[in-house]
Amino acid sequence: YFMGNLRKLIASVSMVAIISSFALTSVAFAGFADVEADAWYAGYVDTLAGAGAVSADGGDFSPGLDILRDEMTNWMVTLAGLESDPVEEATFSDTGDSAYADAIETAVANGVVSGYGDGTFGPQDPITREQFAKIAKLAFALPDCPDHETTFTDLVDVSEWAMDYVRDAQCHGLFSNETVNPGANINKAEASKMAVVAHDVAAAADGGEGEGEGEGEGEGEGETASTDDFEVELASMEEDANVPTGVAVELL
Numbered sequence: 001y002f003m004g005n006l007r008k009l010i011a012s013v014s015m016v017a018i019i020s021s022f023a024l025t026s027v028a029f030a031g032f033a034d035v036e037a038d039a040w041y042a043g044y045v046d047t048l049a050g051a052g053a054v055s056a057d058g059g060d061f062s063p064g065l066d067i068l069r070d071e072m073t074n075w076m077v078t079l080a081g082l083e084s085d086p087v088e089e090a091t092f093s094d095t096g097d098s099a100y101a102d103a104i105e106t107a108v109a110n111g112v113v114s115g116y117g118d119g120t121f122g123p124q125d126p127i128t129r130e131q132f133a134k135i136a137k138l139a140f141a142l143p144d145c146p147d148h149e150t151t152f153t154d155l156v157d158v159s160e161w162a163m164d165y166v167r168d169a170q171c172h173g174l175f176s177n178e179t180v181n182p183g184a185n186i187n188k189a190e191a192s193k194m195a196v197v198a199h200d201v202a203a204a205a206d207g208g209e210g211e212g213e214g215e216g217e218g219e220g221e222g223e224t225a226s227t228d229d230f231e232v233e234l235a236s237m238e239e240d241a242n243v244p245t246g247v248a249v250e251l252l
Contacts, residue, residue: 158180
């Protein structure tokens with residue numbers, strides 16, 4: 001009788017553990033309450049969290065919100081492992097209240113950003129796709145692709161200053177659809193994958209392995225990241241991003 005009840009108790013505890021595991025896996029990932037484990041971007045968010053670029057503490061990741069310039073700068077500085085000495089005075093007049101002020105200064109010191117040209121950085125402005133192309137290129141020192149023929153059908157919308165950065169971004173698989181939508185904003189789900197792909201491209205160029213979620217990106221020596229899944233997964237999101245580019249502002 002005792003052994004029978006014991007077996008029932010063990011079976012019940014095991015079932016509760018299994019159910020609890022499924023519940024946690026399907027609802028939260030990387031510590032974020034709004035990132036489901038089966039979301040296409042979950043692995044990239046996990047990579048960002050592992051690198052210290054994002055911290056959940058049980059909060060939300062907000063994958064559908066546009067990523068802002070200061071947070072994107074922090075992600076890139078962290079993933080690229082950039083460092084700099086502390087500064088006594090801020091470079092920009094509008095970054096004092098940013099949670100990522102130190103990362104912005106590190107990006108400045110490493111030649112990744114230098115603001116709008118009027119003494120401001122616009123930390124709370126959304127980052128555009130052509131701006132991302134430039135910051136990714138400079139943060140990770142991605143190789144030049146001077147012989148790559150850019151095939152985007154909307155190149156006429158790309159700012160002149162961004163042409164080479166957009167070309168290199170396509171060459172390395174950061175942008176892979178028919179259009180680049182240069183002035184469109186990037187949401188945080190898109191940004192998480194694009195940032196990790198940029199990291200993995202740089203790691204592959206250095207002969208190392210990337211830290212992506214295991215879809216073949218950045219693996220092997222001298223290979224760039226695989227873009228097949230990247231193109232498929234972002235296709236619908238990029239179709240929704242066909243907005244007028246307006247006046248593009250350079251992220252210097």
